[in-house]
Amino acid sequence: MNVQEAPLPEAAAARRKRQRRRDLKKSLPLYVLLLPSAVLLLVFAYIPMYGLVMAFQNYSPALGVFHSPWVGFQNFMQFFRSYQFPITLKNTLVISVYSLLVNTPLPVALAILTNQMRRVGFKKVFQVISYLPHFISTMVMCGMILIFLSPQSGMIANLFHLFGAKLPDIMSDAGAFAHVYVWTDVWQNLGWNSIIYIAALSAIDPTYYEAATMDGATAWQKIRAIDIPMIMPTVMIILIMSVGNLLNVGFEKVLLLQNPLNLQGSEIISTYVYKIGLQNFQYSLSTAIGLFNTVINVILLLGVNWISKKTTDTSLF
Amino acid sequence: MSNSSQHPARAKRVKLSGRDFAFQVFIYVVAALMILAIIYPLWFIIIASFSNPSDVANGRVWLWPEHLDLKGYQALFKQTIIWRSYGNTILYTALGTLFGLAVNIPAGYALSRQDLVGRKWINALYVIPMFISGGLVPIYLTVKGVGLLNSFWVMIIPFAVSPYNIIVARTFFQSSIPDSLWEAAQLDGASTFKYFFKIVLPLSKAVMAVLGLWTAVGIWNQWFNALIYLQNENLQPLQLILRRILITNQQVAGNTTGQLAAELQQLSDMMKYASIVISTLPIMCVYPFLQKYFNQGVMLGSVKG
Numbered sequence: 210m211n212v213q214e215a216p217l218p219e220a221a222a223a224r225r226k227r228q229r230r231r232d233l234k235k236s237l238p239l240y241v242l243l244l245p246s247a248v249l250l251l252v253f254a255y256i257p258m259y260g261l262v263m264a265f266q267n268y269s270p271a272l273g274v275f276h277s278p279w280v281g282f283q284n285f286m287q288f289f290r291s292y293q294f295p296i297t298l299k300n301t302l303v304i305s306v307y308s309l310l311v312n313t314p315l316p317v318a319l320a321i322l323t324n325q326m327r328r329v330g331f332k333k334v335f336q337v338i339s340y341l342p343h344f345i346s347t348m349v350m351c352g353m354i355l356i357f358l359s360p361q362s363g364m365i366a367n368l369f370h371l372f373g374a375k376l377p378d379i380m381s382d383a384g385a386f387a388h389v390y391v392w393t394d395v396w397q398n399l400g401w402n403s404i405i406y407i408a409a410l411s412a413i414d415p416t417y418y419e420a421a422t423m424d425g426a427t428a429w430q431k432i433r434a435i436d437i438p439m440i441m442p443t444v445m446i447i448l449i450m451s452v453g454n455l456l457n458v459g460f461e462k463v464l465l466l467q468n469p470l471n472l473q474g475s476e477i478i479s480t481y482v483y484k485i486g487l488q489n490f491q492y493s494l495s496t497a498i499g500l501f502n503t504v505i506n507v508i509l510l511l512g513v514n515w516i517s518k519k520t521t522d523t524s525l526f
Numbered sequence: 527m528s529n530s531s532q533h534p535a536r537a538k539r540v541k542l543s544g545r546d547f548a549f550q551v552f553i554y555v556v557a558a559l560m561i562l563a564i565i566y567p568l569w570f571i572i573i574a575s576f577s578n579p580s581d582v583a584n585g586r587v588w589l590w591p592e593h594l595d596l597k598g599y600q601a602l603f604k605q606t607i608i609w610r611s612y613g614n615t616i617l618y619t620a621l622g623t624l625f626g627l628a629v630n631i632p633a634g635y636a637l638s639r640q641d642l643v644g645r646k647w648i649n650a651l652y653v654i655p656m657f658i659s660g661g662l663v664p665i666y667l668t669v670k671g672v673g674l675l676n677s678f679w680v681m682i683i684p685f686a687v688s689p690y691n692i693i694v695a696r697t698f699f700q701s702s703i704p705d706s707l708w709e710a711a712q713l714d715g716a717s718t719f720k721y722f723f724k725i726v727l728p729l730s731k732a733v734m735a736v737l738g739l740w741t742a743v744g745i746w747n748q749w750f751n752a753l754i755y756l757q758n759e760n761l762q763p764l765q766l767i768l769r770r771i772l773i774t775n776q777q778v779a780g781n782t783t784g785q786l787a788a789e790l791q792q793l794s795d796m797m798k799y800a801s802i803v804i805s806t807l808p809i810m811c812v813y814p815f816l817q818k819y820f821n822q823g824v825m826l827g828s829v830k831g
Binding site: 229232233235236238239240241242243245246247249250252253254255256257258259260261263322323325326327331335336337338339340341342344345346347348349351352353355356357361362364366367368370371396400404405408427428429453460461464465482483486487492495496499500502503506507510 | 543545546549550553554556557560561563564565567568570571574582583584585628629630632633635636637639641642643644648651652655657658659660661662663664665666667668669672683684685686687689692717718719722743746747749750754765768769771772773791792795798799801802805806809810813814817820821824825
């Protein structure tokens, strides 16, 4: 509504009210479209969010969330003092930071490499094949890792055997766990993770390359002066999102690859939350550990977003 | 640049300087090695699954199946639980994908409309769950509380809403469907519902294909929810049954009187190879044809919300 059209305040207010009612009435069918998802979100996202108060209670199923006694930060203190705290925190950080350091630059490099391919047919085939492992389920992937690394009959053991060497039992080695996790992840997702950068590269204005060619730039110089600066914003966005998920390391994969022998290097916060909560039924303690995980994630997300905004002018919000 | 670019007839083919040529060679060598590193393990699984168990165990299988043998498949197919769980997975995937689309697409459309009263707040309500979750135990207790524990529907209903998919759909509607279309439809007297179902949806096949595929792959691969919510073996999906064969090494083979331990071990390995093939081959065969939709999806998702 225009401001100059309102000589009488009451009339304007009445008109605004009528307008508002009309708007609301027009929005009604839209609310109907939102209803199913809103109800599901309320029940399966927001009610559990309220359940986070269990972290500050000594929850007992008989009393429920509303009547269980409050204990303040006791559950958090119990976790911080337990011998599992340094182990799970260290493993979570090692696996996730390692993964971040490897999985950020490699897809960018692969995208640049793919972008340089001049044979269109080869490029297509290469892309189809490099995305392929992404569609293997986590379960099958872990099964493959266990079979291939089996020290008795695995393919890699046989390969070692061919050269007269003996493959150590890698899955029983806590120190090797992070390497296995990260590099099998590279095998499975490197191609897939590069798609977004390939898209960003294909959006670059070709006149840049033409101008560079005129000036006698080599392919390598063009990559350094055009490709890399142009995809930096995309890299930053992806990096921010990955850091925001830093402590949500592939829970399923870690859980499936765990065994009693590598637990020292493979117990991470989320698998510990699962064991404490749904195997030991210490509901409040488990919720507290999970909440700790979420809070760290949100702080990391906001922190990296802030740093990126200051330094590269790229940010999520 | 080399002199060759001055010869118009040859310029098209030989435009590379010595250094650029070396770079091209480097690229194709790296790409070829990567293809080998991806394809060989997959190929090995297939040939091993068709080979004689002791040839596989003793490293005599390298490029082709040795002494064609279907013991792994025979042992696997004897298990009725494999068939049942396979059926369950197909059912969960089909129903879950339909339900997911039915819930997420309309929400994405509603949020894309500028004239939705309270749009900013409602948007926030949909985005917050992406970053803050109640966590494992509160969600488990909620699912239990609404009586979905050990129910068929637990694989379909509770986690159908995906804020991320809704944002992708919203972005699609905002960028690909012009506002003037809605204005024109209104002049023709169309209601929001009629406009949404008769005009918007037919124009949204691309986004529905993408979100449908994501949802389908997600449900097909889902096992953890089944592990914690479905104790009833008859309701469990294929991936959870695979866990017994591939990860926990529970002898599904059964009925093994008189067999040697080593033979048993070999048979269990063969079942692993065979189960990987039967669970993964369908997706691997379909995927190259659907690849363009997945690519589109990454593009759609990369548009900042």
